[in-house]
Amino acid sequence: MLLAAASGDVALVFTELGLLVFGLALLARLSNRFGLSPIPLYLLAGLTLGDGGLAQLELSEEFIEVTAEIGVILLLLTLGLEYTAEELRSGLRAGLPAGVVDAVANFTPGLLGGLLLGWDARAAILLGGMTWISSSGVIAKVLDDLDRLGNRETPSILSILVLEDLAMAVYLPVVAVLLAGSGLVAGGLSLAVALLTVAVVLGVALRHGETISRLLATRSDEVLLLSVFGLTLLVAGIAQRLQVSAAIGAFLVGIAVGGQVSDRATLLIGPLRDLFAATFFLFFGLQVNPGSLPPVLAAAALLAVVTAVTKVMTGWWAARRAGVARAGRIRAGTVLIARGEFSIVIAGLGVAAGVEPALGAFAAAYVLVLAVTGPVVTRFADELARASARLRRPTAAADGARG
Amino acid sequence: MSQVSETQLPGVGVRHDFQTHEGDRIGVLSHRTGRRELLLYDRDDPDACRAVIHLDIEETHTLSELLGGSKVSESVAAVQQQVEGLAIDWITVSAGSAYAEATIADSELRTRTGVSIVAVVRGEQTVPAPGPDFTLAAGDVAVVVGTPEGIATAFELLQG
Numbered sequence: 001m002l003l004a005a006a007s008g009d010v011a012l013v014f015t016e017l018g019l020l021v022f023g024l025a026l027l028a029r030l031s032n033r034f035g036l037s038p039i040p041l042y043l044l045a046g047l048t049l050g051d052g053g054l055a056q057l058e059l060s061e062e063f064i065e066v067t068a069e070i071g072v073i074l075l076l077l078t079l080g081l082e083y084t085a086e087e088l089r090s091g092l093r094a095g096l097p098a099g100v101v102d103a104v105a106n107f108t109p110g111l112l113g114g115l116l117l118g119w120d121a122r123a124a125i126l127l128g129g130m131t132w133i134s135s136s137g138v139i140a141k142v143l144d145d146l147d148r149l150g151n152r153e154t155p156s157i158l159s160i161l162v163l164e165d166l167a168m169a170v171y172l173p174v175v176a177v178l179l180a181g182s183g184l185v186a187g188g189l190s191l192a193v194a195l196l197t198v199a200v201v202l203g204v205a206l207r208h209g210e211t212i213s214r215l216l217a218t219r220s221d222e223v224l225l226l227s228v229f230g231l232t233l234l235v236a237g238i239a240q241r242l243q244v245s246a247a248i249g250a251f252l253v254g255i256a257v258g259g260q261v262s263d264r265a266t267l268l269i270g271p272l273r274d275l276f277a278a279t280f281f282l283f284f285g286l287q288v289n290p291g292s293l294p295p296v297l298a299a300a301a302l303l304a305v306v307t308a309v310t311k312v313m314t315g316w317w318a319a320r321r322a323g324v325a326r327a328g329r330i331r332a333g334t335v336l337i338a339r340g341e342f343s344i345v346i347a348g349l350g351v352a353a354g355v356e357p358a359l360g361a362f363a364a365a366y367v368l369v370l371a372v373t374g375p376v377v378t379r380f381a382d383e384l385a386r387a388s389a390r391l392r393r394p395t396a397a398a399d400g401a402r403g
Numbered sequence: 404m405s406q407v408s409e410t411q412l413p414g415v416g417v418r419h420d421f422q423t424h425e426g427d428r429i430g431v432l433s434h435r436t437g438r439r440e441l442l443l444y445d446r447d448d449p450d451a452c453r454a455v456i457h458l459d460i461e462e463t464h465t466l467s468e469l470l471g472g473s474k475v476s477e478s479v480a481a482v483q484q485q486v487e488g489l490a491i492d493w494i495t496v497s498a499g500s501a502y503a504e505a506t507i508a509d510s511e512l513r514t515r516t517g518v519s520i521v522a523v524v525r526g527e528q529t530v531p532a533p534g535p536d537f538t539l540a541a542g543d544v545a546v547v548v549g550t551p552e553g554i555a556t557a558f559e560l561l562q563g
Contacts, residue, residue: 082414
């Protein structure tokens with residue numbers, strides 16, 4: 001009797017899950033066809049299937065939620081794995097000015113926007129984080145697709161992404177403590193503990209990354225995959241218990257693992273991350289009622305335009321510092337427009353803590369706009385550069401005549 | 404050799420480029436995964452590439468064979484990229500050295516200095532990864548890998 005009921009459940013779960021994942025595959029295929037990121041489509045799928053959407057999922061919320069949480073953890077693990085300790089160190093040394101300009105120019109509009117919307121300060125700080133962090137996933141893909149990795153403006157772009165990566169190591173614990181909302185003294189204490197942990201792990205990773213990697217090193221892909229995945233979940237769990245946030249724990253594991261192990265782990269974790277992260281974006285969409293989108297749409301679109309402009313200015317400035325000409329500066333600026341996975345991760349923290357009811361819908365609308373327009377705009381960067389040169393030429397000629 | 408400039412690309416790999424006599428700028432982007440991109444820069448917009456050719460590991464070998472590149476220098480470069488603080492040098496074994504006419508095992512070079520001989524160049528011939536019973540001769544050029552201090556010691560021993 002019990003067995004029969006259970007097998008009925010399993011049949012239902014498998015069918016629904018299969019349809020869901022297959023649906024996500026179709027969406028990913030569609031977005032690949034147009035050279036776009038699949039994230040906006042996953043979000044839209046979530047919106048359609050969630051509360052107030054066209055259809056309702058029967059799947060247990062709990063199952064999807066755990067899967068989505070693992071998705072966040074794997075996204076941050078791969079973010080940590082992406083750069084070697086040496087790259088972080090030299091990135092920090094060489095790219096700090098650009099990183100500061102990036103932070104000021106792109107965090108401020110989100111923060112002010114949140115305050116103007118009448119949100120509480122914590123929600124505004126989250127919105128600042130969402131507008132600040134570009135999508136390194138989308139940008140890496142766009143640079144590769146458009147054959148721009150060899151271009152001379154590319155190091156400036158990558159160095160901004162490295163700095164954003166490092167900044168997340170400080171931003172996430174601060175946000176985690178703010179969201180825990182445990183008074184000034186307790187909050188200050190746990191913030192100190194969190195930042196100290198981050199500093200210690202970063203220090204150990206930068207100095208002894210090779211040792212950690214040697215401990216994990218193995219010939220077998222299976223052993224490596226299980227070790228890295230297990231270690232990440234374990235550290236994420238401990239970090240969550242210490243109120244440092246699971247995400248930052250996973251990120252620190254990624255930073256601490258270095259060298260060749262990190263390259264192999266990236267290849268092994270990649271497919272796993274794609275699976276779980278797709279569920280995470282879907283889950284984020286599921287939590288947003290499509291009915292709550294229209295009221296925030298105008299504000300989100302306005303903020304998207306403003307923060308697209310500030311990102312273009314950031315990229316322009318960084319590329320100019322590296323001695324890149326106008327066309328390259330426009331390419332660098334426009335490619336940075338794309339926001340994606342990390343804006344959703346940051347918003348997800350706020351939605352889970354329930355700081356601002358409109359945050360989820362706002363984040364979904366904002367990312368939908370910029371994850372789609374960013375890659376499209378940068379495709380036409382060279383045309384933009386030519387158009388702006390044509391606009392400039394008459395004045396330049398006039399200057400020449402005068403001189 | 405032309406002046407080659409190197410640019411690190413965090414998260415991607417490393418890029419090398421140089422200018423030809425005719426004024427074209429050519430680059431090679433080596434991804435961490437091993438695939439390469441052959442880059443030809445645009446003369447009108449020197450920051451962008453006019454053509455990009457994607458090569459997998461095997462195609463890279465084919466192209467470098469056709470261009471007459473040696474596999475030794477390539478694999479040495481790969482090792483150098485992976486390991487921080489690693490030095491590579493070319494040491495000529497002098498006739499007066501105690502190591503001329505000794506096998507690599509007998510020389511105990513690795514035990515004494517921590518330095519490994521990864522290849523030996525003898526005249527026109529190159530012996531990659533020589534075994535422990537390989538006998539060194541005066542005039543051989545040993546390609547060695549190790550710490551900068553170890554290599555300094557190896558220099559004294561092989562040229563002493």
